[in-house]
Amino acid sequence: MSPTSRGEAPAATITDVARRAGVSPATVSRFLSGQNVRNAEVVWRAVEELGYAPNRLARSLKSGRTRNIGVVVPDITNPFFGAVVKGIESSSSDQAYNLLLCNTDEDAERQDHLLKTLVGAVDALILAPAIESPDAPEALVHHRRVPVVLLDREFGDGERYDSVLVDNVGGAQQATRYLTDLGHRDIAVISGPLNSTPGRQRHEGVEQGMRDAGHALDPNLVEIGDFRETGGYLAMKSLLARGSMTAVFVANNLMAAGALRACKEVGVRIPEQLSFVCFDDLELGELIEPAITSVSRPTVAQGVLAMSLLLERLDGGAADSAPRRCVMETRLSVRDSCSRPPESSGPPDHPSTT
Amino acid sequence: MSPTSRGEAPAATITDVARRAGVSPATVSRFLSGQNVRNAEVVWRAVEELGYAPNRLARSLKSGRTRNIGVVVPDITNPFFGAVVKGIESSSSDQAYNLLLCNTDEDAERQDHLLKTLVGAVDALILAPAIESPDAPEALVHHRRVPVVLLDREFGDGERYDSVLVDNVGGAQQATRYLTDLGHRDIAVISGPLNSTPGRQRHEGVEQGMRDAGHALDPNLVEIGDFRETGGYLAMKSLLARGSMTAVFVANNLMAAGALRACKEVGVRIPEQLSFVCFDDLELGELIEPAITSVSRPTVAQGVLAMSLLLERLDGGAADSAPRRCVMETRLSVRDSCSRPPESSGPPDHPSTT
DNA sequence: TTGAAAGCGCTAACAC
DNA sequence: GTGTTAGCGCTTTCAA
Numbered sequence: 162m163s164p165t166s167r168g169e170a171p172a173a174t175i176t177d178v179a180r181r182a183g184v185s186p187a188t189v190s191r192f193l194s195g196q197n198v199r200n201a202e203v204v205w206r207a208v209e210e211l212g213y214a215p216n217r218l219a220r221s222l223k224s225g226r227t228r229n230i231g232v233v234v235p236d237i238t239n240p241f242f243g244a245v246v247k248g249i250e251s252s253s254s255d256q257a258y259n260l261l262l263c264n265t266d267e268d269a270e271r272q273d274h275l276l277k278t279l280v281g282a283v284d285a286l287i288l289a290p291a292i293e294s295p296d297a298p299e300a301l302v303h304h305r306r307v308p309v310v311l312l313d314r315e316f317g318d319g320e321r322y323d324s325v326l327v328d329n330v331g332g333a334q335q336a337t338r339y340l341t342d343l344g345h346r347d348i349a350v351i352s353g354p355l356n357s358t359p360g361r362q363r364h365e366g367v368e369q370g371m372r373d374a375g376h377a378l379d380p381n382l383v384e385i386g387d388f389r390e391t392g393g394y395l396a397m398k399s400l401l402a403r404g405s406m407t408a409v410f411v412a413n414n415l416m417a418a419g420a421l422r423a424c425k426e427v428g429v430r431i432p433e434q435l436s437f438v439c440f441d442d443l444e445l446g447e448l449i450e451p452a453i454t455s456v457s458r459p460t461v462a463q464g465v466l467a468m469s470l471l472l473e474r475l476d477g478g479a480a481d482s483a484p485r486r487c488v489m490e491t492r493l494s495v496r497d498s499c500s501r502p503p504e505s506s507g508p509p510d511h512p513s514t515t
Numbered sequence: 516m517s518p519t520s521r522g523e524a525p526a527a528t529i530t531d532v533a534r535r536a537g538v539s540p541a542t543v544s545r546f547l548s549g550q551n552v553r554n555a556e557v558v559w560r561a562v563e564e565l566g567y568a569p570n571r572l573a574r575s576l577k578s579g580r581t582r583n584i585g586v587v588v589p590d591i592t593n594p595f596f597g598a599v600v601k602g603i604e605s606s607s608s609d610q611a612y613n614l615l616l617c618n619t620d621e622d623a624e625r626q627d628h629l630l631k632t633l634v635g636a637v638d639a640l641i642l643a644p645a646i647e648s649p650d651a652p653e654a655l656v657h658h659r660r661v662p663v664v665l666l667d668r669e670f671g672d673g674e675r676y677d678s679v680l681v682d683n684v685g686g687a688q689q690a691t692r693y694l695t696d697l698g699h700r701d702i703a704v705i706s707g708p709l710n711s712t713p714g715r716q717r718h719e720g721v722e723q724g725m726r727d728a729g730h731a732l733d734p735n736l737v738e739i740g741d742f743r744e745t746g747g748y749l750a751m752k753s754l755l756a757r758g759s760m761t762a763v764f765v766a767n768n769l770m771a772a773g774a775l776r777a778c779k780e781v782g783v784r785i786p787e788q789l790s791f792v793c794f795d796d797l798e799l800g801e802l803i804e805p806a807i808t809s810v811s812r813p814t815v816a817q818g819v820l821a822m823s824l825l826l827e828r829l830d831g832g833a834a835d836s837a838p839r840r841c842v843m844e845t846r847l848s849v850r851d852s853c854s855r856p857p858e859s860s861g862p863p864d865h866p867s868t869t
Numbered sequence: 870t871t872g873a874a875a876g877c878g879c880t881a882a883c884a885c
Numbered sequence: 886g887t888g889t890t891a892g893c894g895c896t897t898t899c900a901a
Contacts, residue, residue, distance in 0.1 A: 172635075174893095174894055174895085175894065175895065175896095176894080176895095184871080184872085185871070185872045185873075186872090186894090186895080186896090187871070187872060187873080187874095187896080187897080188870085188871065188872075190895070190896055190897085191870090191871085191896095191897095194896085196870090197870075198870075198871090199870065199871080214631070214634070214635070215894085215895075216576075216635055216893090216894050216895070217632075217635045217636055218572055218575050218576045218581070218635065218636075218893085218894080218895090219576055219877090219893070219894035219895040219896090220894080220895055220896080221572050221877095221895095222570075222572045222573055222576050222877050222878070222879090222893090222894080222895075223876085223877055223894080223895050223896050223897085224877085224895085224896075225877080227572070229636075237591060237597055237600060237601075237616070238594060238597035238598065238600075238601065240592060243591055243592035243597070244592065246591060246592075246618070247591075247592065247618075250618055250620075259615075259617075259632055259633075259636070260616075260617065261613075261615045261616070262591070262614075262615070262616035262617070262618075263613075263614065263616070264600070264601075264604055264614075264616075266604075277568070278571075278613055279613075280568070281526075281568070281570055281571045281572065282571055282572075282583075282613070418799050418802065421802050422801055422802060425801065425802065443799065444594075444798050444799060445772050445797065445798055445799050445803065447776055447779070448772065448775050448776060448779065448803045449799065449802045449803060449804075450803075450804040528877095528878055528879085529878065529879065529880095530878080530879095538887080538888085539887065539888045539889075540878090540879080540880090540888090541880075541881085541887070541888065541889080541890095542886085542887060542888080544879070544880055544881090545880095545886085545887085548880085550886090551886075552886075552887090553886060553887080569878085569879075570877090570878050570879070572877090572878080572879090573877070573878035573879040573880090573893090574878080574879055574880080575879095575893095576877090576878080576879075576893050576894070576895090577878080577879050577880050577881085577892085577893055578879090578880075578893090579893080
């Protein structure tokens with residue numbers, strides 16, 4: 162009663178091939194792994210005729226290696242991670258590794274679950290931890306034998322893994338100084354979660370930048386977001402309702418999109434009424450009016466680097482060397498979203514009334 | 516000479532647990548699968564103490580099932596597919612399936628390679644084929660036993676798989692009629708590859724819409740793009756150089772972004788000089804000036820549906836029923852990128868000179 | 870060069 | 886309820 166008899170044959174095994182070729186399974190195995198075999202011709206034909214493909218599961222069980230690499234990111238729809246993944250992909254495919262791409266949705270619990278199921282299914286891991294993870298997740302600690310590269314974010318307990326990071330402090334600091342140089346002093350910040358590496362470091366960068374100019378961050382002009390669009394929107398709404406800033410720094414692209422939406426909704430004109438800088442380039446950045454000045458960083462290159470660190474641990478000799486920490490540089494891309502503060506806020510260097 | 520001795524112990528096996536608990540491996544296996552066991556307490560403790568986790572490879576080899584689902588998309592950075600993946604994820608996690616997300620980069624060869632390595636590693640597949648695939652890839656045909664759901668695109672040889680699609684013809688047609696109703700007649704089209712389902716169908720929809728209004732598509736105003744940003748940019752550039760259209764329909768979001776960039780570069784004002792419609796909403800759509808009128812469609816919901824079709828084949832009873840073809844509706848989201856054509860192009864209903 | 874045999878870790882009969 | 890046994894498909898000693 163099966164629809165058609167063709168296509169229903171269970172996949173051919175190495176034994177089937179061996180039988181057909183009149184040799185032992187061992188010989189077929191050797192042939193497949195490129196060793197010299199007397200009847201290579203015959204074996205090859207048997208393989209072809211049966212459409213034989215080795216069972217990866219069995220192979221992995223035997224060898225202990227899966228040739229899979231797990232890639233765990235908090236949000237695959239964030240263009241930043243999308244670009245990183247492209248970088249990872251581009252340098253993994255040649256190496257005959259498969260990528261298991263997974264999304265944690267910034268959820269530590271989900272991440273833990275994911276890692277648990279991933280261990281055993283992958284030979285190595287590239288992990289951009291969810292923001293809520295202060296320490297390495299249990300699943301990771303338990304299985305130290307899998308090489309791990311941390312991406313974009315670290316754990317509080319630190320330097321036990323290879324990592325690929327960017328100079329968050331420097332980037333945010335440079336952006337802030339750009340604003341102070343324009344004459345801004347009342348600068349608002351929409352930061353990311355301070356328990357995440359980029360959230361904390363970018364915040365520090367802003368503080369640093371303010372200090373450089375002899376100012377201090379007004380606690381009343383600080384908002385903490387969640388690195389997501391809605392967080393940025395709400396934070397900006399809140400700032401606009403109560404704040405008196407002339408400029409704002411937003412800690413990532415998604416929140417920046419939300420913040421811009423809030424500005425648009427309220428009718429705040431950028432840069433006339435408010436100067437706007439953010440960390441990370443915005444998707445479709447050139448179409449947005451005005452083009453947003455932002456802290457740019459390598460994205461694809463971060464992925465490529467992460468992958469090459471991993472490959473060194475896997476194939477190369479660097480298996481047991483000390484963890485490496487790579488920090489990549491940022492660059493301020495000046496566009497059209499910043500100007501000098503409106504005159505009304507008083508000449509920066511002559512404190513008038515207060 | 517190993518750095519530390521701790522953490523180097525090979526992962527505990529079921530036999531280790533059995534030994535420690537003083538029972539047989541089979542008993543441990545039964546305990547783990549929820550059967551009643553006399554010394555459950557003891558076994559449980561042994562599991563805990565050893566930090567035992569079953570080897571998924573061995574388990575899969577035995578059972579023949581991996582509890583992995585492959586998701587293959589042409590471009591993970593396309594927000595459309597990002598949203599679809601979110602939908603897929605949301606309905607898969609509860610079901611204890613892992614997602615292996617893969618990117619083909621619209622490359623048929625890469626896709627074929629991917630599918631080949633995926634077979635055996637997954638129990639099922641959700642596939643949005645690369646545009647170049649006229650027929651089902653060999654890897655798929657060879658392994659009919661894996662349930663497949665086609666997403667967004669079909670193969671030329673058709674209805675052998677479940678599929679989740681949208682009404683491309685209807686959506687494009689509606690958008691076109693919206694333009695003709697506004698009085699446009701010289702409507703340009705930037706289509707996707709005509710050998711892909713959405714490319715062809717959306718093109719047909721435009722032709723249909725033109726016919727409805729008693730017009731015909733001017734071959735001189737048709738460009739074929741590749742569904743990517745650059746393709747849209749180049750096509751628009753080309754149109755602007757030679758065309759005399761008053762409106763343009765762009766077949767997807769990425770090309771629309773490119774086309775808009777081209778317009779901006781050349782200084783064409785939308786909608787005053789050119790009305791603009793596209794298929795698929797644009798990322799950050801609300802921030803773009805003007806907001807672009809587009810054909811919206813379910814995205815997350817498409818993912819959810821695809822996953823539920825798959826789960827029915829996997830767990831449910833529908834294993835052998837006929838393939839189902841689900842076509843979801845689109846909706847025209849009217850925004851600010853269209854207006855009546857400039858007067859100069861002549862009154863639509865009074866053919867003046869010709 | 871090749872075949873026989875053992876075993877990777879787990880589960881499912883089958884007997885007790 | 887439990888232990889024994891066999892085997893999933895493959896690779897890899899070990900002899901020949």
